[in-house]
Amino acid sequence: MTAETLAVESDFFAPRTAIDDLLFEFLTEKARTAPVPGQSPLILMLRDFISGGKRVRPLLCVTGWIAAGGQGDAAHAVRLAASIELAHTCALIHDDIMDASDSRRGRPTVHRALADRHHVPRLAQQYGTGGAILLGDLALVWSDELLHTTPMPDAHRARVLHCVDLARSELIAGQHLDLLTTGRLHASVETLLSVIRYKTAKYTIERPLQVGAALAGAGPEVMNACSAYGIPLGEAFQLRDDILGVFGDPDRTGKSRLDDLREGKCTSLVVHALRVCGPAQADRLHTLIGDPDLGEQEAAEVCSILTSTGARRAVERMIEERYRQALDSLALAPFPARAVRTLKDVAEAVVHRTA
Numbered sequence: 001m002t003a004e005t006l007a008v009e010s011d012f013f014a015p016r017t018a019i020d021d022l023l024f025e026f027l028t029e030k031a032r033t034a035p036v037p038g039q040s041p042l043i044l045m046l047r048d049f050i051s052g053g054k055r056v057r058p059l060l061c062v063t064g065w066i067a068a069g070g071q072g073d074a075a076h077a078v079r080l081a082a083s084i085e086l087a088h089t090c091a092l093i094h095d096d097i098m099d100a101s102d103s104r105r106g107r108p109t110v111h112r113a114l115a116d117r118h119h120v121p122r123l124a125q126q127y128g129t130g131g132a133i134l135l136g137d138l139a140l141v142w143s144d145e146l147l148h149t150t151p152m153p154d155a156h157r158a159r160v161l162h163c164v165d166l167a168r169s170e171l172i173a174g175q176h177l178d179l180l181t182t183g184r185l186h187a188s189v190e191t192l193l194s195v196i197r198y199k200t201a202k203y204t205i206e207r208p209l210q211v212g213a214a215l216a217g218a219g220p221e222v223m224n225a226c227s228a229y230g231i232p233l234g235e236a237f238q239l240r241d242d243i244l245g246v247f248g249d250p251d252r253t254g255k256s257r258l259d260d261l262r263e264g265k266c267t268s269l270v271v272h273a274l275r276v277c278g279p280a281q282a283d284r285l286h287t288l289i290g291d292p293d294l295g296e297q298e299a300a301e302v303c304s305i306l307t308s309t310g311a312r313r314a315v316e317r318m319i320e321e322r323y324r325q326a327l328d329s330l331a332l333a334p335f336p337a338r339a340v341r342t343l344k345d346v347a348e349a350v351v352h353r354t355a
Contacts, residue, residue: 012342015062016055018078023050023085030142045110046135050089052105052254057208058085060346064212067339068222079150080160080215084208086143087164091171093136097129098179099263106254110135152215159214167207174199183264183290185274192271193235200241201234205350221334228329229343232322237350239319242267243312244355246303252355261299264290268318272311281305323351 027047031040058081065077095101096109103109108116114135115128147164177195181187209226210218218226244253245260246269260267270289274282285305288298306312326347330340 011338012059012063012346015059015074015078015081018074019055019058019062019081019085020051022078022082023047026082026142026146042131042135043138045113046089046139049093049104049110050085052107053085053088055081055085057088057204058082060205060208061212061215063339063342063346064209064214064218064226065216066212067209067226067333067335067343068213068216068218069336070212070216076150076152077212077215079146080211083143083146083150084211086139086146087168090136090140090143091175093132093139095175097132098175099259101255101259103255103259106251150215153217156215156217159218160211163207163211163214167203167211170198170207171203174203178265181266183266185264185266185270185286185289187266187271189271192266192268196235196238196268197231200238201231203234204237205234206230225329225333225335229326229333229347232329233326233347233350236319236322236326236347239268239315239322240351240353242269243315243319244353246299246306247312248354254355258294258296258299261289261302262292262294268315269306269311272314273306273309276311277305277309281309319351323347 024047027043027050031043031047034040034043061081061084062074062077065074065080070077092104093110096104097111101109102112107113109132111128111132113128114131115124118124118127120127147160150160152160174195174197177191178199181191181195206227207230209230210223213222213226245255245265245267246257248257250256270285273285277285284301288294288302291298327344330343333340335343
């Protein structure tokens, strides 16, 4: 989701420059004061990796603050938002290791880039993986530093920390369930939706909104409204990712469409296709998905099956249903008009994005 995707009048992206500047300055200072010789280049790699992010989660944090009545200088919300982006960076780096991904945002993943820099070929892969794990951990540590140094009343802090703890725990639970279902193409729709809800929906939309709302001292009504909007839209976000992961343009998504297919990811598309396809198509899907040597020709065959079985249409319907549910929730939400307009724009961008 890029700035061009949203309507020009939306102020959703207005805090992005402040968030980017804070992260750049924070990581530049960390590199300058690195306690161990040779650590600075690693920190600068982290800074460069962060520079390509969409900032969906931190921007939603600021939007949540506004939705709960936050007014005046948004500096504290921006600092909290930057903390969320650093925690997300940890998740991305570790996710790429688990998925054995080669590219992220159109560039080599952190573990691949580190491996390429190692001077002993037989140790390069181990060094890359280990270094990336450490760099992800470092991003999480510094996320906590920003979190705990964000000024706020003690009563608000307790609510913010509770939301952050929930977001991290739910993400890990979703990631673990995703690992368990990888390679198991006959996972149930219910299991798949649990993966989507905990790995993406709550973590991407609901919790960032609630973290920002908690900073503003939101009560139960506002927090529940964040959930009513965030969960269906977060599910739509992941379902769109499923489609883009196979049918998207790698030049726009920044990631090869071969990655998920080679890994054997059980996505909404695969579940729907296997429920309706014949034995021959099912055999081909089982043969192709999870093949580490799968190439573009085989990927095109998978796309053809996912289209001909109606799986792509079925997932598009699921996206539309959740989009409508999210919009309907805004009609009842106790948010100021400015926040409602922004969240409508966000929903449109999530559903119709191409990257």
